[in-house]
Amino acid sequence: MTYALPKLIIAFIVTFVLLFPIRAMADTRAETLIETQAASALAILANPDLSQTQKTTQFNEKIEQLAAVNIIARFVLGPYAKTASPAELAEFTNVFHDYALSIYQSELGKYGKETLKVQKSVDRKPGDSIVFTQLSGGALKAPSLVKWRVLNINGEAHVVDIEVGGIWLTQHQRAEITAIIDKNNGAISAAIDSLCAKSHKCGDAKRLAKS
Amino acid sequence: MRAGDPLEPMNRVIFTFNGVVDKAILVPAAKTYRGVTPKPARDGIHNFLNNLRSPVILINDVLQGEWSRAGDTLTRFAINSTVGVGGLVDVAKRQGIKRHKEDFGQTMAVAGITPGPYLVLPLLGPSNFRDAIGRIPDQFFSPLHYVNYNGQNTVTDVRRVVNVLDKRERSLKAVKKLRRNSLDRYASYRDLYRQKRKQKISNKELDVQALPEFDISKK
Numbered sequence: 001m002t003y004a005l006p007k008l009i010i011a012f013i014v015t016f017v018l019l020f021p022i023r024a025m026a027d028t029r030a031e032t033l034i035e036t037q038a039a040s041a042l043a044i045l046a047n048p049d050l051s052q053t054q055k056t057t058q059f060n061e062k063i064e065q066l067a068a069v070n071i072i073a074r075f076v077l078g079p080y081a082k083t084a085s086p087a088e089l090a091e092f093t094n095v096f097h098d099y100a101l102s103i104y105q106s107e108l109g110k111y112g113k114e115t116l117k118v119q120k121s122v123d124r125k126p127g128d129s130i131v132f133t134q135l136s137g138g139a140l141k142a143p144s145l146v147k148w149r150v151l152n153i154n155g156e157a158h159v160v161d162i163e164v165g166g167i168w169l170t171q172h173q174r175a176e177i178t179a180i181i182d183k184n185n186g187a188i189s190a191a192i193d194s195l196c197a198k199s200h201k202c203g204d205a206k207r208l209a210k211s
Numbered sequence: 212m213r214a215g216d217p218l219e220p221m222n223r224v225i226f227t228f229n230g231v232v233d234k235a236i237l238v239p240a241a242k243t244y245r246g247v248t249p250k251p252a253r254d255g256i257h258n259f260l261n262n263l264r265s266p267v268i269l270i271n272d273v274l275q276g277e278w279s280r281a282g283d284t285l286t287r288f289a290i291n292s293t294v295g296v297g298g299l300v301d302v303a304k305r306q307g308i309k310r311h312k313e314d315f316g317q318t319m320a321v322a323g324i325t326p327g328p329y330l331v332l333p334l335l336g337p338s339n340f341r342d343a344i345g346r347i348p349d350q351f352f353s354p355l356h357y358v359n360y361n362g363q364n365t366v367t368d369v370r371r372v373v374n375v376l377d378k379r380e381r382s383l384k385a386v387k388k389l390r391r392n393s394l395d396r397y398a399s400y401r402d403l404y405r406q407k408r409k410q411k412i413s414n415k416e417l418d419v420q421a422l423p424e425f426d427i428s429k430k
Contacts, residue, residue, distance in 0.1 A: 068427075071425055071426070071427055072425075074426055074429070075423075075425050075426065081426070103392060106388070106392060122417075122419055124419040124420065124422060130417065130419055130422075147417065149422065151425060151427060153427050160425050161422075163417075166406060166407055166410040166415070167403060167406050167407070168406065168422075171402070171406070171423065172399070172402050172403070172406065175398055175399070175401065175402035176393060176394045176395045176398045176399050176402065177394065179395045179397070179398030179401075180394060180395050180398070183395070191394075194394045194395070195394065198392070198394065
């Protein structure tokens with residue numbers, strides 16, 4: 001009995017030391033990513049010294065670092081990600097990439113002069129956090145809340161979804177893309193064509209291939 | 212069943228019909244309304260309509276046992292109806308009492324009633340079986356329903372028309388952007404409706420465990 005208590009205390013301390021830093025680090029990493037990288041992505045869009053082309057290029061580079069676009073591309077295919085051939089998956093990912101960047105730019109482009117402040121973060125599970133941020137100032141009449149879903153992928157934190165105005169963008173993209181594939185009896189090519197129709201880059205590539 | 216939408220073929224037909232009506236009547240009407248009514252007047256009308264909806268929100272707050280929110284709705288209604296000149300000015304918002312929305316569809320959801328299949332209602336737009344049924348009691352919760360003029364619900368009808376104009380005018384930009392960005396407009400509206408409803412039912416509280424899983428096994 002006299003030995004049981006110290007053993008219990010040591011076990012508690014070991015458990016605390018082992019578990020607590022991991023949880024705290026997951027939150028901190030996700031919060032830091034949003035505080036630094038997301039804020040600098042918004043700053044690019046607000047920079048008056050940059051031309052529109054420069055803004056697009058720099059913003060896209062930043063989003064490439066920030067978001068796990070390949071993982072998002074597989075997610076938006078829903079159940080069809082499992083049935084897609086490697087070639088289809090590669091083509092879809094390539095086309096989706098441009099579309100996703102344009103959507104992020106369109107959704108986040110309305111911000112820029114605003115100040116992004118991390119309010120808190122919640123761990124859904126280890127390596128899966130939701131960072132709550134508030135954008136205020138600039139052109140906003142009232143503060144706007146934006147949530148970021150951050151996953152730890154191979155030791156690096158990446159954004160996989162953003163909630164703006166109550167809508168999770170990646171989930172929304174999945175709803176649209178799977179609806180197109182459903183409507184076309186499971187043909188992923190239909191989703192690729194729809195994405196192509198929205199992407200100038202893809203349209204140019206197709207036109208070049210035809211000529 | 213595709214995406215909880217067994218009535219999709221019928222829904223798509225109604226969705227197309229609504230789109231035609233929107234383009235032919237609502238958009239021109241909303242643009243005209245914007246053109247002839249200055250912004251402060253439009254804001255006043257918007258506030259007035261919101262204030263008229265307060266009794267419906269209050270009853271649903273109470274039915275859901277949301278006493279604090281019911282208090283907010285009641286306070287807002289009292290302040291805006293008096294100091295806010297019959298609701299034309301949202302004085303309560305300036306005092307930090309924010310508006311929230313409630314309806315009987317949300318009350319049923321809180322009581323555990325599932326939404327049922329997705330439904331597109333003619334002229335009214337996205338809904339589901341639960342929320343469509345919820346529209347009926349909400350009408351009776353509104354005091355305006357009992358105001359008759361020469362035996363007709365003229366006041367309610369006028370409120371409905373102005374409400375549609377107000378909503379459509381305020382969403383002109385958002386709908387234009389949605390049309391430009393969406394890959395499948397029908398699926399887009401369906402998902403927006405579902406996500407927004409989920410958010411309203413939970414009173415904007417995020418259930419993190421309900422978020423979908425991402426497959427990170429392959430980068």
